[in-house]
Amino acid sequence: xxxxxxxxxxxxxxAVLVLALVPGYRLGAFLNMLASGLTFAAGASLLFDxxxxxxxxxxxxxxxxxxxxxxxxxxxxxxxxxxxxxxxIETGRLTPQFLRFYHALYQxxxxxxxxxxxxxxxxxxxxxxxxxxxSTVMMVGIYRTPEAVEAAWKYFIxxxxxxxxxxxxxxxxxxxxxxxxxxxxxxxxxxxxxxxAARFDPNLLSLAFIFLLVGYGTKVGLAPFHAWLxxxxxxxxxxxxxxxxxxxxNVALYALLRFKIILSANPKTLNVGLILIVLGLVSLVFAxxxxxxxxxxxxxxxxxxxxxxxxxxxxxxMGGPLANFAGLLHMTxxxxxxxxxxxxxxxxxxxxxxxxxxxIKGLSTTHPVLAVGLALGVIAIAGLPPFGVFTSExxxxxxxxxxxxxxxxxxxxGLIVAFGALVLRLQDVLFGEASGPSGEVKATYVPLFLHxxxxxxxxxxxxEPVVRWFKVVAAQLG
Amino acid sequence: xxxxxxxxxxxxxxxxxxxxxxxxxxxRVSAVLNVFALQAVxxxxxxxxxxxxxxxxxxLVTAGIALVMKGIVIPAALHRIxxxxxxxxEVEEVLGAGPTMLTGLGLVALSILLVLPxxxxxxxxxxxxxxxxxxxxxxxxxxxxxxxxxxTQIVGFMSLENGLVLAATGAKGMPLVVEISVxxxxxxxxxxxGVFVFRxxxxxxxxxxxxxxxxxxxxxxxx
Numbered sequence: 001x002x003x004x005x006x007x008x009x010x011x012x013x014x015a016v017l018v019l020a021l022v023p024g025y026r027l028g029a030f031l032n033m034l035a036s037g038l039t040f041a042a043g044a045s046l047l048f049d050x051x052x053x054x055x056x057x058x059x060x061x062x063x064x065x066x067x068x069x070x071x072x073x074x075x076x077x078x079x080x081x082x083x084x085x086x087x088x089i090e091t092g093r094l095t096p097q098f099l100r101f102y103h104a105l106y107q108x109x110x111x112x113x114x115x116x117x118x119x120x121x122x123x124x125x126x127x128x129x130x131x132x133x134x135s136t137v138m139m140v141g142i143y144r145t146p147e148a149v150e151a152a153w154k155y156f157i158x159x160x161x162x163x164x165x166x167x168x169x170x171x172x173x174x175x176x177x178x179x180x181x182x183x184x185x186x187x188x189x190x191x192x193x194x195x196x197a198a199r200f201d202p203n204l205l206s207l208a209f210i211f212l213l214v215g216y217g218t219k220v221g222l223a224p225f226h227a228w229l230x231x232x233x234x235x236x237x238x239x240x241x242x243x244x245x246x247x248x249x250n251v252a253l254y255a256l257l258r259f260k261i262i263l264s265a266n267p268k269t270l271n272v273g274l275i276l277i278v279l280g281l282v283s284l285v286f287a288x289x290x291x292x293x294x295x296x297x298x299x300x301x302x303x304x305x306x307x308x309x310x311x312x313x314x315x316x317x318m319g320g321p322l323a324n325f326a327g328l329l330h331m332t333x334x335x336x337x338x339x340x341x342x343x344x345x346x347x348x349x350x351x352x353x354x355x356x357x358x359x360i361k362g363l364s365t366t367h368p369v370l371a372v373g374l375a376l377g378v379i380a381i382a383g384l385p386p387f388g389v390f391t392s393e394x395x396x397x398x399x400x401x402x403x404x405x406x407x408x409x410x411x412x413x414g415l416i417v418a419f420g421a422l423v424l425r426l427q428d429v430l431f432g433e434a435s436g437p438s439g440e441v442k443a444t445y446v447p448l449f450l451h452x453x454x455x456x457x458x459x460x461x462x463x464e465p466v467v468r469w470f471k472v473v474a475a476q477l478g
Numbered sequence: 479x480x481x482x483x484x485x486x487x488x489x490x491x492x493x494x495x496x497x498x499x500x501x502x503x504x505x506r507v508s509a510v511l512n513v514f515a516l517q518a519v520x521x522x523x524x525x526x527x528x529x530x531x532x533x534x535x536x537x538l539v540t541a542g543i544a545l546v547m548k549g550i551v552i553p554a555a556l557h558r559i560x561x562x563x564x565x566x567x568e569v570e571e572v573l574g575a576g577p578t579m580l581t582g583l584g585l586v587a588l589s590i591l592l593v594l595p596x597x598x599x600x601x602x603x604x605x606x607x608x609x610x611x612x613x614x615x616x617x618x619x620x621x622x623x624x625x626x627x628x629x630t631q632i633v634g635f636m637s638l639e640n641g642l643v644l645a646a647t648g649a650k651g652m653p654l655v656v657e658i659s660v661x662x663x664x665x666x667x668x669x670x671x672g673v674f675v676f677r678x679x680x681x682x683x684x685x686x687x688x689x690x691x692x693x694x695x696x697x698x699x700x701x
Contacts, residue, residue: 123652157631161619164638168615171645172608174652175600183651203596 005052005059005118007042008067011035012111020104025089025096028103029082035107036071036078039114043071047469055185058120061472066254067117069332073246073339074110076447080343081106081239083444087350088237093143102142102237109135109243113251122170122188125255129166129219132248133159140236151231158218158228166215166255172208173259176201190258197265205263206270212259213275219252221306222313223283233302234355238346241298245305246339250331253309257316257477264319264478276317277407283310284414291421296355297348300425301341304381307418308334314411315396316477322399324474329462330392333455334381337389340451341377344370347443352436357425362434367441371430373448378426380455382419388458483531484603490524491610494644495586498617501637502582503575505568507560507629511553514633518548521640528647537647544643548636556629570626578624585616607648614641 015035022028050064059067085102088094094102109132116128137159141152174188180199181187197205218225233241260276263269287307294300312334315327348363348370349355363371380387393415400408458466497517504510522545529537573581589612594605618638622631646652 153628157622157635160635161622161638164615164635164642167642168612168645171642171649171652175604175608175649178600178650188652201596201598201600203598204600207592207596 015107025099036075040071040075148235151235162218169211176204202268230302242339242342246335280314288418326395333388344374361432366438515553611645
């Protein structure tokens with residue numbers, strides 16, 4: 001048990017060093033897959049006995065499931081990445097030297113996300129998210145085009161400001177807890193804090209949460225703080241877009257939820273649920289409208305990520321067993337679907353040589369397999385049955401209707417607007433008159449269709465153990 | 479706690495804040511770097527004083543890092559880069575010195591109003607330290623917003639970080655985090671500024687971030 005927890009952190013850490021030294025990019029890509037696969041195996045084995053705590057690390061149902069999801073998507077993305085970078089080498093957009101750097105950073109990011117997820121220490125969580133941010137900043141800038149440098153710069157500035165504010169919030173949390181818990185490591189553990197939160201200073205705790213919200217909220221990409229997200233998604237390598245959307249946003253949201261648990265244990269603090277509801281709805285509606293004006297296909301799906309993070313944040317803001325369940329399911333479904341879409345988009349952009357929506361047309365005639373993959377992904381992400389995203393959105397809408405009909409109306413409005421935008425923007429891409437290059441694709445379709453199959457399965461039939469698992473976590477979130 | 483040690487802690491934290499203001503109205507890049515170095519020295523003194531009154535010798539490490547890295551090494555390196563690359567010596571401002579200073583005053587008032595009433599159970603010294611720290615953080619943010627040059631933006635970020643260190647060391651007995659965060663902050667500064675300054679330079683022959691604006695992904699293209 002303890003050993004697999006350590007493995008989740010150690011395998012990628014060792015891989016960083018190894019990959020930084022391995023010269024050949026093929027070997028590097030293979031080792032990257034191998035390390036990610038092993039990490040996934042270790043992560044999945046956490047599910048068998050999710051009970052471990054020390055003052056530094058913790059494993060419970062909540063983060064056990066997220067570690068599994070994170071390592072799984074990181075593993076499938078590493079497979080996609082291997083076929084993606086082969087093409088980048090051929091076209092000369094990346095050099096083997098840069099790929100060495102890229103692979104090492106990929107593992108550094110995986111390692112730091114796992115650190116953030118299993119951290120029981122408030123400070124360690126912050127360190128994990130910070131290192132994950134820095135490693136992705138460098139990967140976003142890896143193409144060194146003016147656009148990529150601009151995107152990375154913006155991401156760096158906004159991300160580090162966010163992270164600085166989150167650190168200030170972390171200090172305030174520690175001070176709020178100090179009277180009740182004293183000093184030392186145990187006073188900074190999430191589980192100890194959650195148990196004793198009723199005795200914390202409520203004003204200081206509320207103030208702390210504001211800083212944490214702005215700080216980690218920037219990383220989640222919630223609406224007023226989202227400016228870095230579309231650029232970072234569009235200009236970096238597509239595997240990085242996939243893990244940014246699928247994983248890093250989740251990890252940041254996880255951090256917020258950990259603090260939400262502490263705050264909701266203290267009745268005199270501000271109403272976290274309400275704040276999350278407002279931010280979630282603002283992100284959803286804003287991003288839904290922004291979808292209409294997108295011309296770049298990766299940017300389009302980046303805004304769609306903001307929209308979905310809004311939905312998830314809204315769900316956790318509503319709280320209660322049903323909405324939390326829907327939020328957890330949506331988090332999982334969004335990660336799987338969005339990374340699958342980016343897998344498809346990555347190959348499409350490579351064969352067409354452009355990311356402009358207007359220049360990508362008629363995929364169904366030129367590249368039928370990619371077209372099917374993208375179409376299924378878009379159907380899933382738009383929230384149509386029978387995919388899992390529909391299930392979670394349906395649960396969220398019905399449970400919201402039962403409690404706050406007015407909010408449900410706003411929620412449905414946002415969902416429909418976003419749906420319309422996706423259909424409008426992608427119709428030509430899929431079914432328009434064929435244009436542009438129609439060359440062979442050297443792509444592995446396995447990760448793409450594996451993700452879609454999982455999302456489809458979740459929509460048709462959610463296995464009993466998963467349901468039980470999510471119920472436990474939903475109860476834990478309160 | 480004797481009023482003497484209280485006053486000295488105040489003086490040092492206050493001087494960091496004053497130096498944040500001084501940073502705001504400099505109009506030459508080299509002056510900005512010198513003021514930043516001075517602020518780092520003030521920070522290291524403040525942290526060292528906290529180490530003495532809290533009886534926490536490990537904070538001396540933090541003080542040492544602040545002094546050596548931020549006070550000497552990084553400003554010297556930035557000076558060198560500014561000279562070698564022939565970057566504009568003037569600070570390019572988005573907002574004039576007057577309005578910036580007034581906004582800064584408003585931010586200080588805001589941080590006092592926010593922090594002092596909260597946390598009645600925490601000692602007054604810690605609370606005032608936090609108010610100072612928050613003010614330094616917000617002024618750092620302001621500097622990043624109102625200055626276009628990449629070098630001055632980095633200085634703004636590092637001065638923001640000085641505020642974070644001030645806050646972290648003011649929180650009595652906070653374990654581990656100080657060391658980790660300080661080590662990391664130094665790392666960030668080195669990596670990022672190496673990567674960015676050189677890449678930006680390579681592409682644009684300028685370190686003015688404004689020049690990047692024309693490369694914003696979707697701008698200038700009609701639907």
